[in-house]
Amino acid sequence: VINVGPQDLTAGLEFLLEQLARPEGGGELPLISANLLRENGERPLPAFKIVEVEEVKIAFLGLLTGRGQMPAPDFKIEDPIERARELVPQLRKKSDLVVVLFAAEQTEASELARLVPGIDLVVISSRRPARQDRPLAVADSLLIQAGGRGMFLGRLAVALRPDARPQVSASEKDEIRRQLELLEAQQSILSGQLQREPEISGIYQGNQAE
Numbered sequence: 001v002i003n004v005g006p007q008d009l010t011a012g013l014e015f016l017l018e019q020l021a022r023p024e025g026g027g028e029l030p031l032i033s034a035n036l037l038r039e040n041g042e043r044p045l046p047a048f049k050i051v052e053v054e055e056v057k058i059a060f061l062g063l064l065t066g067r068g069q070m071p072a073p074d075f076k077i078e079d080p081i082e083r084a085r086e087l088v089p090q091l092r093k094k095s096d097l098v099v100v101l102f103a104a105e106q107t108e109a110s111e112l113a114r115l116v117p118g119i120d121l122v123v124i125s126s127r128r129p130a131r132q133d134r135p136l137a138v139a140d141s142l143l144i145q146a147g148g149r150g151m152f153l154g155r156l157a158v159a160l161r162p163d164a165r166p167q168v169s170a171s172e173k174d175e176i177r178r179q180l181e182l183l184e185a186q187q188s189i190l191s192g193q194l195q196r197e198p199e200i201s202g203i204y205q206g207n208q209a210e
Helices: 013-021 080-094 106-115 170-196 198-209
Strands: 036-038 048-053 056-064 075-077 097-103 121-125 136-138 141-144
Parallel strands (some): 097 121, 121 141
């Protein structure tokens, strides 16, 4: 699966599509891009591709940054974070892993991981690539980049454990914490009421001792 990056669009979107359509142009290459549009708003490429490997469904979502991109007459770039917010929840329902291929700098990739829950892995392709031997954890996601200019081949081993606890997003953690605080408050009120009832005060104190 290949995500479109800024260098692919140097000569424009239509030139890229024309080259892909040629018999020797790599028309079979599985290019994706979720936020790349023609000037008329048409989406020329699939937004994502789901690949099944040994019964594990992996969704690859392609995104391209618009920061620092030179204006072009035949394409425009949607906000990648807003587009991810739209698509990631759908991909979570269809797959076991959600991988974002993001042509952007690491700072923007980190912002994506913080603002869009549900992403397992962000693979970064940047104009200033940095080789990472270990993924960087941001929120509930992992960020990785293997270097640039074809000098390195990256490989990431992901182990899926059936007994592993499911991931909980930051927003879900906040909601769980809020619910616990509410239950503790209700318990405190109830405890005070029970202790004031002579008939059941002894039962309550006995249960507390246990």
